Amino acid sequence: MANDDELYSGYDDQGRVGSPAGGSVFQPLDGSAGFTPAAASMPPGTASTRLGTGMRMGTAATDASAARPMTSNRGAGFSSNPKGRFDPFGQANKGMASAGGSSSLLPRKQAASTEEVAREMDKKVHEVLEASVLLSQQKDAQAALEKALDARKKERQLAKFRESAGQGDNHPPELGFAVELQLASCYAASKLYGEALELYGALVKSKNLQVQAGRFRVNMGNIYFEQGKYPAAIKMYRMALDALPAAAAGxxxxxxxxxxxxxxxxxxxxxxxxxFENAMDTAADHQAAFNLLVCSYALGDTEGMMAAFQRLLAVPGLADSQDDDGEERGNDSGTDEEGAAAGDEGLGSSLTSLKHRFRDGLRDAAGGRDQMKQEQKQQQASITKCVLTAAQLLAEGLADKGGFAAGFDWAEEQLRQAGLGKIAAEVLLAKASRHLANKEVEAAAAVYKTFERRGPALRAAAATNLSFLYLLEGDLAAAAKYTDLALKTDRYNAQAHVNRGVVLLEAGSLEEARQAFRDAAAIQPLCVQALYNLGVVNLRLGEPEAAMLPLRKLHGLLPDQPEVVHCLALAADMSGDSAGAIRWLEVLTSLVPHDPGVLCKLGAIYHRLEEEVRSLGYYQDAHRVWPVNLDVISWLGAFHVRSEVYERAIPYFELAAAIQPQEVKWALMTASCYRRIGAYGPALKHYQSIVAVQPGNVEALRYLVAMCQELGRPGEVERYAEMLRRAERAEAVAAAAAATSSAAAMQQQSGDNADFQQTTLDTQAAAGTAAGSGISSLDSRLAKNRRPTGQDGPAGAGKAAADDWGAEPLGEDLLPM
Structure with missing residues (x-):
């Protein structure tokens, strides 16, 4: 315990913080502060080092006379008033040798040499030139021309730079040649033929390019050909031909x-x-042989045509267009026929056709990946087209000797001798089409029937054409027969499905016809016949919304087809979309500007929308285009009657009476209009002419009796009144007889005699009421007569004022539509 006391002895003798003996916290330690060696040799305790918050002395509490022992931080590079940027290591004063004042730690950039600058400019020229060539391949002539002009500008800058640097000999002439040639090609593609010819002429005159001068002349000849300067083109072609060596046969x-x-x-x-003969002798070509045949046809040289056709078939590269698996298909077809005899015909044919389609799809997919094979197919298709066209021209050329059939037969024989059976069959199909063009139906049918024993593809094509042929003749049974044959051979024949739909449509089976057209559209989505007929059958079924989809698709394919636009307008009108119908009809008027039916339809729609002014305009346009349309004439006359402008209605009713003289209603309307404007003389003459032709016309007799009473002609009143009574009795008897016969027919159907008797009595009572009804006919429903001011009226005008035979409003039965 004593040792412990010695350990902490002298602890309380130290100067305390803030005590007078201890002085300040930062007071120097000396003996006067109570410091003892024992205390100095021992480490202070925790309580001696920690000062509480309340014990911390502020700055004001320190002794001002004592020096503040603060360490200076100026040597570290800090300053309370800096005069420059912070640079503790003095890097700003090192390495200022460069003119720009850059640091020596960065690599120095050497000045580019003349050759480097030239290479950089050459690189830019090539980049712009390549961009122009790519744009030319993309058929963007304007952008390619701009790039070519830019390349020319940069190439000339490069040439001037090298000349100024004394390196003109290092400039490659090939670069300038390439730029000028590309610029000339761009000028030609942009139809700037003058500039192109000027550049080509400069290239031809260049001494360094004499080897290529022949090709430049070919381009110049092509430009002259485009301009229609054919003698200059021939001159350039011959000059280029002289420059070519004899070994360049192609x-x-x-x-x-x-x-x-x-x-x-x-x-x-x-x-x-x-x-063309020289071209064939140099290097045989199908196009040259075809051109030779065309020239022989123009000259009327049949022998030359036959020789040219033989030379065309002798050119290498002509192959039959039949598929490689034609024989395999024939074997499959025979197997399927045997299977059909066994009782599974439909399933076998379907599976075989599906197998062929799948194999064709795989083969087409493989061909799509092989660009060369696609090009070969296109070339063969072009050659086949040349041969077929040549055969048709040959048939036309030989028509004077033995008819066109002889020409087709000769061409078919030559093709079979050359081993081109498929092309020969297509020539036969062209022969049948020519028979159809000449309306030789029997001959065409005979040709088509020869294909019944051919391959599946030819048999299906012939059956399809035969079904179409019988559809034109109206023989639905034969058309259905060959349509079924075509579908049996190939169920994916879209044209056969269209023919089947037309047969069903003519037979009245609208639902089945719609399904047939849907099948055709599913097989061939762009089949215009299927799309149009599908829209038509939907309209007949009263489904305009369903008709809009195929018709809109067809309109996208054929935007200028009036029939399609008319169907679209009809569908919109049926669906209640008057605005859409007007829009489509206005499009139709742009396609057929003077069609009276379209103008009349527009007038009817605007009349339904109660826009009478626009309706009147369209009806008047329709009347100017087709003045004998009775519907338009009737509407125009009725419009003027409703407007109480009877003078303008009279010419329309008179025109209608001239078109239909046997129809008495037009004469009655004309007479009524004359009476309404106060022209009693012409009105009386019209009524009398009607009675002269038809003495039993009750309407005219009633008006005559009334007008004669107004005019004060008692003798004529008695005569016409007697005629009126006889006519009314005859009319009542006829009405009763018609009602009796009608009731008898109803009684036979129902077997109810009581109902028959009651119906007869009711009919007789109605007839009696009609006989004594007085003047209540056509003219009695017109508005009250407005006689012009100052016009003399007939005798007895005061009595007529009390007669209300013309006071009733206008009835719709006056204006038949």
Whole structure:
């Protein structure tokens, strides 16, 4: 315990904070502060180092006379008033050797040499030139021309830079040649032929490009050909031909073909034929042979046509268009026929057709990945088209000797000898089509029937054409027969489905016809016949919304087809969309500006919308285009009657009476209009003419009796009144007889005699009421007569004022539509 006391001895002897003996906290430690060696040798306790918050002395509490022992921080580079940027390491004063004052730690950039600048400019020229070429391939002529002009500008800047640097010999001439050639091509593509010819002329005169001068002349010849300057084009082609070596057979043959085409444009068919013969002798080509046949046809040289056709078939590269698996399909077809005999015909045919379609799809997909194969197919299709067209021209050329059939037969024989059976069959189909064009139906049917034993594709095509042929003749049974044959051969034949739908539509089976058209559209979505007929059958079924979809799609394919636009307007009108119907009809008027039916339809829609002014305008336009349309005449006359402008209604009713002289209503309307304007003389003459033709006309007799009473003619009143009584009795008897016969027919159907007797009595009573009804007919429903002021009226006008035979409003039965 004593040791512990010695350990803490002298602890309380230290100067306390804030005590007078201890002085300040920052007071120097010396002996006067009560410091003892024992205390100095021992570490102070925790209580001696920690000062509480309440014990901390502020700045004001310190002794002002004592020096403040603060350490200076100026040596670390800090200052309370800095004169420059913070740079403790003095880096700003090091490495200022460069002119720009850059630090020596960064790499120095050396000045570019002349060759480097030239290479950079050359690179930019090539970039712009390549961009122009790419735009030319994309058919963007304007953008390609702009890039070519930019490339020319940059190339000239490069040439001037190298000349100024003394390196003019290092500038490659090929770069300038490439730029000028691209610019000339862009000028030609932009139809700037003058600038293109000027550039090509400069290139031809260049001494360094004499080897390429022939090609430049070919381009110049093409430009002259585009301009229609065929003699200049022929001159350029011949100059290019002279520059070509004899070993270049292909280019020489093409140039000769161009020369022949220019002669064709000049109608010099003899020179053109000679050029095409030279081209064939140099390098045989299908197009040159076809052109030779055309020139022979223009010259009327049948022997030359036959020789040219034979040379066309002898050109290498002509292959039959039949598929490679034609024989396999024939075997499959025979197997299917045996299966059909066994009783599973439909399933076997469907599976076989599906298998063929699947195999064709795989083959087409593989061909789509093979661009060369696609090009070969396109080339073969072009050659086949040339052969078929040549055969048709040959048939036309031989028509004077043995008829066109002889020409087709000769061409078919030549094709079969050359081993081109499929093309020969297509020639036969063209022969049948020619028979149809000449309205030789029996001959065409005979040709089509020869395909019943051919391959599936040909048999389906012939059956489809036969069904269409019988549809034109109205033989629905035969059309249905061959349509079924075509679908049996190939159920994915869209045209056969269309023919089947037409047969069902004519037979009245609208639902089945719609399904057939849907099948055709599903197989061939762009089949215009299927889409149009589908829209029509939907309209007949009263489903305008369903008709709009195929018709809109068809309108996208054929925007200028009036029938499609008319169906769209009809569908919109049926669905209650008057605005849409007007819009489509206005589009239709732009396609057929003077169609009275369209104008009349527009007038009817505006009349329904109660826009009488626009309706009147369209009806008047329709009347000017087709003045004998009775519906339009009747509407115009009725409009003027409703407007109480009877003078303008009279010409329309008189025109209608001239068109239909046997119809008495037009004469009655004319007479009524004359009476309404106070022209009693013409009105009386019209009524008398009606009675002269039809003495039993009750309406005219009633008006005559009334007018004669007003005019004070008692003798005529008695005569016409007697005629009126006889006519009314005859009319009542006829009405009773008609009602009796009608009731008898109803009694036979129902077997109820009581109902029959009651109906007869009611009918007789109604007839008696009608006989004594007085003047209550056509003219009695007109408005009250307005005699013009100052016009002399007939005798007995005061008595007529009390007669209300013309005071009733206008009835709709006056205006038949």
């Amino acid at each position: 280019p020489r043959a093409r140039l000769m073909t161009n020369i022949g085409l220019a002669f064709v444009q000049l109608a010099q068919y003899g020179d053109a034929a000679a050029a």
